[in-house]
Amino acid sequence: MGRSRTFEWEDPRVSAGAVAHHSGIEFxxxxxxxxxxxxxxAAALGFTLEEAEPGRAVFALVPGEEHYNPIGSVHGGVYATLLDSAAGCAVQSALPRGTGYTSLDLTLKFLRPVTVDTGKVRAVGTILNLGRRTALAQAELLDSDDRLLAHATSSCMLFPVSSG
Structure with a gap:
């Protein structure tokens, strides 16, 4: 029996256009x-932003079969996407109005497998250092018992965003 999944999303230009008009935490x-x-x-993978405060961002995902690799566990790219989102948005949350960021790198350590039996996982991102041109952040992927499933660090480049 085949399986299928459908999802919808809104025009990404709406949010992208709002970056220049808000501080990172407001955004x-x-x-x-x-x-x-x-x-x-977020719609494609089924994850959500659950929390945002200055210097911290939390994303959540309930793993499903659609996230699996060929050996029956959640694909590392899903881990990476969650951790990159959490680390990057932790940086975003501390930026002033008119400033954006992009990830320069992402270093990831996989510690435990994730399957549908794992239940909801959370990627918790925090800033380690915020400079004028770059930022360093980390993110932890945790299960419902706060066991560490994966860890990442990310360097981000900061740049001005025009309102045009």
């Missing part, structure tokens, strides 16, 4: 409150 809170659409990748 993330607009997404949390549903006033700005979440990015399409």
């Amino acid at each position: 993330l809170r607009e997404i949390l409150d549903g006033r700005l659409p979440a990015p399409p990748i």
